[in-house]
Structures are given as C-alpha cells and as structure tokens.
Amino acid sequence: MNRYLALSRILLKSSITPPASGRHERTKTALLMLFVAVSMLPLVAALALTVSKLYDPLAAIGQQGVLLGFGCAISGLIIFIFGIFYTINVYYFAQDVEFLLPLPLKAGEILGAKFTITLLFEYLTQLLILAPLLVTFGIRSGAGLSYYLLAAGVYLSLPVIPLVLASLLAMALMSYSSIARHKDRFRIWAGGLGLIAALGVQFAMQKVMAGRKPEDFVRLLQEGKNSLADWAVQLFPGVRLAVKALLQQGAAAGWLNLVLFLLLTGLFILILRLAGGALYFRGAVGGSESYAAHRALNAAEMAEAGRSGGQLGALILKEIRLLVRTPAFFMNCVLVNFIWPVMILFVMTSGEQEDIEGLRRLVGSNVSLATLLLAGIGAALLVAGVSGASASGISREGSQFFTSKYLPAPYLTQLKAKMTVAFLLALAGFALLLGVLAVLFQLPAAAIGLLLLATLPAIAFPVLAGMLLDVHFPKLVWDNEYRAVKQNMSIVLLMVISGLAGAACIWMALRYSAAGWTPAVTAVLLLMAVDAGLYFMLAKKGADWLAAISA
Amino acid sequence: MIELVQVNKSYSGKVKAVDDLTLTVPAGEIVGFLGPNGAGKTTTLKMLTGILNPDSGSIRINGLELHREPIRVKEQIGFVPDSPDIFLRLKGIEYLRFMADLYRVGGAERRQRIEEYTARFEMAEVLGNKIQSYSHGMRQKIVLIGALLHDPAVWILDEPLTGLDPKSSFLLKEILRSEAGKGKTVFFSTHVLDVAERLCDRVAIIHKGRLLFDGTIAAMRDHFKADESLEKMFLEMTEDE
Numbered sequence: 001m002n003r004y005l006a007l008s009r010i011l012l013k014s015s016i017t018p019p020a021s022g023r024h025e026r027t028k029t030a031l032l033m034l035f036v037a038v039s040m041l042p043l044v045a046a047l048a049l050t051v052s053k054l055y056d057p058l059a060a061i062g063q064q065g066v067l068l069g070f071g072c073a074i075s076g077l078i079i080f081i082f083g084i085f086y087t088i089n090v091y092y093f094a095q096d097v098e099f100l101l102p103l104p105l106k107a108g109e110i111l112g113a114k115f116t117i118t119l120l121f122e123y124l125t126q127l128l129i130l131a132p133l134l135v136t137f138g139i140r141s142g143a144g145l146s147y148y149l150l151a152a153g154v155y156l157s158l159p160v161i162p163l164v165l166a167s168l169l170a171m172a173l174m175s176y177s178s179i180a181r182h183k184d185r186f187r188i189w190a191g192g193l194g195l196i197a198a199l200g201v202q203f204a205m206q207k208v209m210a211g212r213k214p215e216d217f218v219r220l221l222q223e224g225k226n227s228l229a230d231w232a233v234q235l236f237p238g239v240r241l242a243v244k245a246l247l248q249q250g251a252a253a254g255w256l257n258l259v260l261f262l263l264l265t266g267l268f269i270l271i272l273r274l275a276g277g278a279l280y281f282r283g284a285v286g287g288s289e290s291y292a293a294h295r296a297l298n299a300a301e302m303a304e305a306g307r308s309g310g311q312l313g314a315l316i317l318k319e320i321r322l323l324v325r326t327p328a329f330f331m332n333c334v335l336v337n338f339i340w341p342v343m344i345l346f347v348m349t350s351g352e353q354e355d356i357e358g359l360r361r362l363v364g365s366n367v368s369l370a371t372l373l374l375a376g377i378g379a380a381l382l383v384a385g386v387s388g389a390s391a392s393g394i395s396r397e398g399s400q401f402f403t404s405k406y407l408p409a410p411y412l413t414q415l416k417a418k419m420t421v422a423f424l425l426a427l428a429g430f431a432l433l434l435g436v437l438a439v440l441f442q443l444p445a446a447a448i449g450l451l452l453l454a455t456l457p458a459i460a461f462p463v464l465a466g467m468l469l470d471v472h473f474p475k476l477v478w479d480n481e482y483r484a485v486k487q488n489m490s491i492v493l494l495m496v497i498s499g500l501a502g503a504a505c506i507w508m509a510l511r512y513s514a515a516g517w518t519p520a521v522t523a524v525l526l527l528m529a530v531d532a533g534l535y536f537m538l539a540k541k542g543a544d545w546l547a548a549i550s551a
Numbered sequence: 552m553i554e555l556v557q558v559n560k561s562y563s564g565k566v567k568a569v570d571d572l573t574l575t576v577p578a579g580e581i582v583g584f585l586g587p588n589g590a591g592k593t594t595t596l597k598m599l600t601g602i603l604n605p606d607s608g609s610i611r612i613n614g615l616e617l618h619r620e621p622i623r624v625k626e627q628i629g630f631v632p633d634s635p636d637i638f639l640r641l642k643g644i645e646y647l648r649f650m651a652d653l654y655r656v657g658g659a660e661r662r663q664r665i666e667e668y669t670a671r672f673e674m675a676e677v678l679g680n681k682i683q684s685y686s687h688g689m690r691q692k693i694v695l696i697g698a699l700l701h702d703p704a705v706w707i708l709d710e711p712l713t714g715l716d717p718k719s720s721f722l723l724k725e726i727l728r729s730e731a732g733k734g735k736t737v738f739f740s741t742h743v744l745d746v747a748e749r750l751c752d753r754v755a756i757i758h759k760g761r762l763l764f765d766g767t768i769a770a771m772r773d774h775f776k777a778d779e780s781l782e783k784m785f786l787e788m789t790e791d792e
Contacts, residue, residue: 318649403637
C-alpha cells in the first residue's frame with residue numbers, strides 16, 4: 001500500500017473514537033449516537049421545507065437554479081471559513097504532527113493524508129446543509145437517476161476547492177507568521193472570531209429572510225435584484241459549473257459540466273500538492289516549540305504562593321485556570337455562557353425597529369411578572385443547558401484522570417468543585433443576559449432581582465444533570481481537547497434535555513399568561529425538587545461512580 | 552511501611568497483570584521494583600496509590616487499609632507518576648500551590664519547602680512559566696517537587712529517574728537516601744539496574760504479574776551462587792521458560 005493511503009487509514013482510525021469495550025457500553029454509545037442523529041433531524045427538515053416552499057414560485061420564472069447556487073455557495077463558504085481554523089489545527093497543532101515529522105514521509109504525503117481526513121469530516125458537515133437541498137430539489141423537480149448521480153458527484157467534489165483554499169491560507173499563515181509559537185492564544189482568538197462569523201452569517205441570513213414570503217424573492221429576482229445570487233455562484237471557482245451540471249441533468253451537457261468541474265477540482269488539488277511540498281514543513285517543523293521566556297517569581301508572588309487554602313478552593317481555582325487557558329474548553333464551557341447577551345444585542349440592533357418597539361411595549365406593559373418569571377426560568381434552562389462545563393467535567397480530565405484518584409481529595413469534593421465552577425459560569429452568563437434585557441426593556445431592579453433568585457434552580461438543573469451524565473458516560477479517551485467537548489454525547493444530551501424543559505417553560509409562559517403565579521411557582525418548586533433529588537444522588541453515589549471509572 | 556497481601560489484578564477479566572502478589576516494603580528502606588516491560592510494575596504502583604482497585608487482596612500503608620481509609624492513606628504518600636505531563640496549562644508555582652493545598656501543607660512550611668526544593672532542583676527561574684513550556688526533565692522535576700511538599704512518610708515513584716539530567720538524578724538519589732535514613736519508606740520502579748544495584752537496600756523482581764524475587768542484592772547473588780552482575784541475574788530470572 002502506498003504511504004499516502006497507509007497514513008490516511010491510520011489517521012482516520014485514530015480520528016474516530018475507539019469503540020467502548022464492553023457490549024453494554026457499546027449499546028449505550030450507539031443509543032446515544034442515535035439520539036444525537038435524531039435530534040439533528042428538525043434542522044434538516046426545516047431546511048428541506050424552506051427549499052420546497054421556495055421551489056414553485058422560483059420555478060415559475062425559471063429561476064429555481066438560484067436555490068442550488070445559493071446552497072452550494074453557502075455550503076462552500078461554511079467549509080472555507082471554518083476550514084481555515086480546522087486545517088490549522090489538523091495540519092499543524094494535532095499531537096500526531098510530532099510523530100509524523102521524523103518519519104520518512106514527504107510533505108505531500110502527510111498533507112495529502114490530513115487533507116483527506118479533513119475532507120471526510122466535511123462530508124458529514126454537508127449532510128446538514130447540502131444533502132437536504134440536493135435531495136429536496138431532486139424530488140421537487142421530479143429528477144431522474146442521472147440527477148442523483150450528478151448530485152452525488154457534486155456532493156463529493158464540492159467541498160474540495162473551498163478546503164484547498166482554506167488549506168493554502170492556513171499554510172501561508174503558518175509559514176510566515178508567529179502563530180505557531182502561540183498555539184493557545186491563536187485557538188482562543190480563532191474560536192472567538194469563528195463564533196462571531198457564525199453569528200454574523202446567521203443574522204445576515206435572518207435579515208435577508210425576515211418576514212419575506214417566497215413571492216418576495218421572486219419579485220426581487222424579477223426586479224433584477226439578484227446580485228446576491230450572482231455573487232453566490234461566483235464565490236468559489238466552479239460553483240457555476242456544479243450548478244449547471246445539476247440543472248442540465250437530462251442532457252450530455254450536465255455530465256460535461258461535471259467533468260469540467262472535476263477537472264477544475266483536480267487542478268486545485270495539484271496546486272495544493274505543489275504548495276504543500278514547498279510550504280508544509282516550513283510551518284510544521286518547530287510547531288511543537290512553546291514560546292516562553294523564563295520567569296522567576298518576585299518576593300510578593302512568592303509570599304502569595306506561601307498562602308495556604310482549602311482543598312475545595314484549590315480544586316475550583318485549578319478548574320477555572322484550566323477552563324480559561326485551554327482553548328477548546330474556553331470556547332465550549334466558558335465563552336458559550338456569555339454569547340446570549342451578544343445575540344440579544346445583535347437581534348435588537350439588526351431587527352426591524354417597529355418590531356422591537358412593539359416587543360418593548362409588550363414586555364413593559366402587558367406581561368405580568370409571573371409570566372416573565374416563567375419565561376425567565378425557561379431562558380435560564382436554555383442558557384445553562386448549552387454550557388458544556390458540567391457535562392464535560394470528568395471528560396476534560398482525559399488521560400490525566402488518574403490524578404483525581406491519587407490526590408487526597410474526597411471524590412465528592414472534586415465533583416463539588418467542578419459543579420461550583422459550572423454553576424458560577426452559567427450564573428454569570430445569565431446575570432449578564434438579564435442585565436442586557438433590563439436595560440433594553442427598562443425592567444425594574446426588583447423584577448430583575450426576583451428573576452435572578454427564581455431562576456437559580458433552573459441554572460442548577462443542567463449543572464447537576466450534566467455532572468450526573470458525565471460521571472456515567474465520561475469520554476476520557478481523546479487525543480485532542482476539542483474531542484472532549486465537541487464529540488461529547490453527554491453535552492449534546494444535556495442540551496436536548498435542558499432545551500426541551502426550557503422550551504416547555506416558555507411555551508407555558510405564552511400559553512398560560514393569564515394563569516397568575518401558579519405555573520411559575522410550580523416550575524420553581526418542581527425544579528427545586530428535581531435539583532434536590534439529583535444532588536442527593538450525587539452526594540450519595542457520586543463518589544462510588546467516580547471511583548468505578550478506571551483511570 | 553507498605554504491605555501488599557495476595558493482591559490480584561486482571562484487565563477485562565482475562566489478562567492477569569498482577570498475580571497473587573505479597574510484598575512488604577519496611578520503613579527506612581529503599582526498595583527497587585524491577586521487571587521487564589508489561590511485568591505489572593506500574594499496575595502495582597497504581598493500586599498502591601488508589602488509581603486502580605485490586606480485584607482481591609489487601610493493601611496497607613503504615614498500618615492503614617487503603618480500601619477503608621483512602622484519604623488518610625493518600626495523605627501519607629508522595630507519588631511521582633511515570634508521565635510528568637500533567638496540569639500542563641498551570642504555571643509551575645500554581646501547580647505547587649495546588650498540591651500544597653490538597654495535601655494541607657501550612658503556609659510557612661510550604662514556602663520554605665518550595666524555596667528549598669526549587670533552588671535545589673534549579674527550577675526557581677521558571678516557576679512563573681506554564682508547565683507546558685517545560686522540557687520533559689523539568690516537568691519531571693516539578694512533579695517531584697509537588698510530591699515532596701507535604702514531606703510524605705511513604706514515597707512511591709514510577710521510573711523517577713527517566714528524563715532527569717545527571718545533576719538532578721544525583722540529587723534525587725541523595726534525597727531518597729536521606730529520607731530513608733529518617734525512617735521513610737521508599738518504593739520505586741526502575742529499568743536502570745545499575746541504579747537499583749547502587750541505591751536500593753532491597754529489590755523485588757516481578758515478571759508476568761508474579762513476584763520472582765524479593766530480597767537484598769547479596770541474597771540474590773547467593774541465590775545464583777555466583778558473583779554475577781544484576782543485569783545478568785535479572786535476565787536469567789525473567790527469561791521465559
């Protein structure tokens with residue numbers, strides 16, 4: 001087997017989490033994965049429905065191709081933007097780089113194998129966006145077999161060019177900048193920028209789509225305001241060819257366009273190979289060096305270090321430091337708590353002024369404090385449920401989990417430290433959100449105070465439930481910190497459970513707004529009872545469960 | 552004193568890593584734990600420190616049953632794991648403070664020990680840096696200092712000399728000897744037979760989870776009835792039948 005294939009095979013194997021050992025464990029993992037896949041279905045269904053709704057009015061004026069153009073371009077744009085950060089992580093910052101560099105491999109072979117693995121994961125990303133578009137379009141246009149064959153060709157080749165462009169940019173950055181020496185700082189900045197980019201795309205889309213009916217798009221196209229569609233297909237080389245291939249499905253021209261698109265894709269791979277041969281080693285060699293000038297402590301720092309503290313305090317401090325300093329953990333467990341106020345500000349500043357004024361009047365006059373409380377509880381469940389701080393508390397330890405076993409801190413104290421940090425982060429995020437809402441809607445301080453107090457059980461619920469999940473499903477085997485939080489089923493499961501509970505509260509707040517205090521008080525009492533039950537379980541059995549996890 | 556009585560451990564119920572191990576490491580002695588790769592050394596040390604639970608048998612540290620009083624037992628141990636790649640994103644001083652807090656070391660003592668050990672191991676200049684930026688040997692040293700801060704009664708070290716520079720290696724051996732002289736128990740695994748020969752009061756040799764020999768080097772020589780090197784004796788002993 002040639003070295004490129006052998007390396008691709010090994011990298012793929014090590015990218016996929018090793019299957020759990022026992023049969024029972026395997027079943028649990030399979031069920032959890034199935035659950036996650038099912039929870040993605042609403043997103044896919046919503047996209048398919050939108051495409052289906054837009055198809056008829058666009059087809060009436062012969063502009064249905066715009067859907068494919070937009071879809072392919074957006075899919076490519078997402079792969080390109082996230083690909084820049086993704087490729088830097090995979091090509092340069094992955095732990096395997098240090099092992100691969102001394103092997104007798106050419107730059108092109110390492111880069112080729114890493115590109116292939118990245119591409120395979122991009123196919124999974126496309127499942128959420130491109131697949132529903134291509135399938136819905138095929139069904140609505142009554143396409144035959146040739147369309148689906150062409151669509152398969154487009155699906156497989158479409159992410160290549162954006163990923164090559166992202167790779168080229170990544171290689172240039174790594175070869176001619178000092179990023180390599182400041183990995184953590186780069187990752188934290190890249191993560192923050194990625195998040196802003198994702199929010200930006202989301203709100204730009206919302207602004208375009210807001211309140212518009214399918215007929216409005218037709219009108220826009222007829223009025224010649226289709227510059228966005230034109231821009232979309234010009235975004236990446238070849239998108240126009242791919243779209244043409246799909247639109248001319250019945251004719252030989254369709255296949256010709258696909259062949260041209262594949263040739264263009266091949267050309268980009270060749271460019272990557274040539275550039276990789278020249279640039280890859282330049283950025284990769286020395287990438288494992290960390291930059292740090294020696295720093296001794298001054299007298300004051302040494303005196304501070306001499307101050308003794310308690311075990312719980314030490315564990316909390318260690319937890320906070322590792323969360324803040326580890327980019328993957330910072331993004332998924334810290335920053336995520338504080339994106340809500342930013343999102344609210346985005347919505348309030350990008351939305352229609354009339355709607356916002358209407359909302360202000362509604363909240364200011366018509367909504368009772370009881371309804372506001374119930375909606376607040378729902379929001380707290382949603383906000384705290386998204387944070388992975390608690391549900392990855394054990395998983396984050398990874399291969400150094402054994403330290404929890406030999407250090408002389410009771411297991412329950414260790415769990416308490418993790419839960420305290422998760423609770424404080426969620427509370428801080430929610431308090432900031434309330435602060436923003438208080439300013440925007442001019443809510444009285446007493447209402448805010450009551451809201452904060454009443455939502456404490458709602459904030460505690462995901463923290464306790466997350467800990468309980470992670471103690472049972474710890475993901476300790478990972479070679480990359482992102483896997484501990486990104487591919488952690490406990491986090492996804494918690495998000496779904498907490499999200500459903502939060503949505504139920506908000507729905508009840510809207511549905512039973514005239515029911516007085518009963519629903520809100522019931523929700524608070526119910527959550528307090530559930531929290532008490534969860535805490536009791538963790539206090540009673542948590543230490544045993546933690547002790548049972550093998551290091 | 553460390554006491555292991557009929558300790559067994561197997562992985563996945565199939566592979567027997569430690570087989571009916573009975574071993575005593577008396578206070579005031581340095582005992583080297585030898586064996587080829589995969590012999591069960593690290594598994595034994597992990598069971599002693601509470602990282603792994605034995606399938607059966609009992610483990611006592613200074614008369615305390617590990618299973619019954621895990622925290623009191625752990626407080627007596629200073630453990631140096633085989634890999635020093637832990638808490639890499641903490642600064643050296645933060646790690647030491649963390650360890651001192653967990654082992655409840657008082658303010659004056661901790662400051663004095665941090666200053667003393669970081670000076671002796673030449674680590675004072677990098678205490679403000681993250682452990683991530685340390686070399687392997689420096690990481691080994693910071694973990695070692697962390698294990699010394701609470702002045703443990705029992706020392707358990709997994710390959711402690713790996714990666715240390717000659718000066719630090721010499722210093723560690725000096726400290727081990729001095730601590731054993733004060734009545735502390737020192738139990739460490741090593742691949743370096745020369746070190747075992749010169750440093751240890753006794754050696755225990757394990758192979759395929761079973762204890763093959765436990766005694767002084769002199770007793771081992773008697774056992775072989777020849778003045779052979781420890782290396783030769785070791786190879787002969789662990790050679791597969």
